[in-house]
Amino acid sequence: MAGKRVVILGPPGSGKGTQAARVAGELGIKHLSTGDILRDAVARGTELGKKAEDYMRQGLLVPDEIMLGMIREEVDALGNGGWILDGFPRTLKQAEALSEMLEERGVDIDRIVLLDVDPEVIVARLTSRLVCTGCNAIYNVGSLSAGEIEKCRQCGGELVKRPDDEEETVRRRLHVYEEQTAPVIDFYEKRDGLVSIDGAGDIDEITTEILRGLK
Ligand code: AMP
16 A cells, blocks of 8 residues: 655744654655655755755755755656655645655555644754754754763764754744745645644644554
């Protein structure tokens, strides 16, 4: 049976990455994070990474043409398997292109999940966030004991602050979200299946609510 196809939307720092990884594990589908794919490309110094690096460092969006080529390859590589898209689409053009691309392949998105979080909560969250360079697990500085600050509990990898998690860049990313990604919500709201979830509460409860919304 074909797996579920899900899009998770929400501002940077709304918990999309954390929740998408959990949902993917629960449903046995692939977690496709465009941010993780791009960061990996930057770390490996590939052509894609070289093209994307400056935009990412500044908290700006990577141009649509680059993103569309990348997502097409990723989705095709998964064939009939399900996926949860985290960080894509981020512009109306990307949303329209994704719909066209899926239509050509005779498939559709099953559900769109929107995580709703207040911008000031996001600034506080992102400026105290650390990310594992090994497995992309996400930590909050306040939840780690002193000795743990440099090591990931899951894989032992190094924990670092993302260059785009500095406050000024976080605020720019939120602005970019309002300007360029909010129209994507309107686009999907017109379709059936957009589930809006309060992303400010307990992580486990949010996962439970998302899974309930995906049934
Ligand atoms: P994220 O990890 O999802 O916050 O993404 C980190 C950065 O990668 C963003 O600030 C953008 O520079 C870039 N990026 C990720 N996904 C996209 C996308 N769909 N369109 C344009 N840029 C993206």
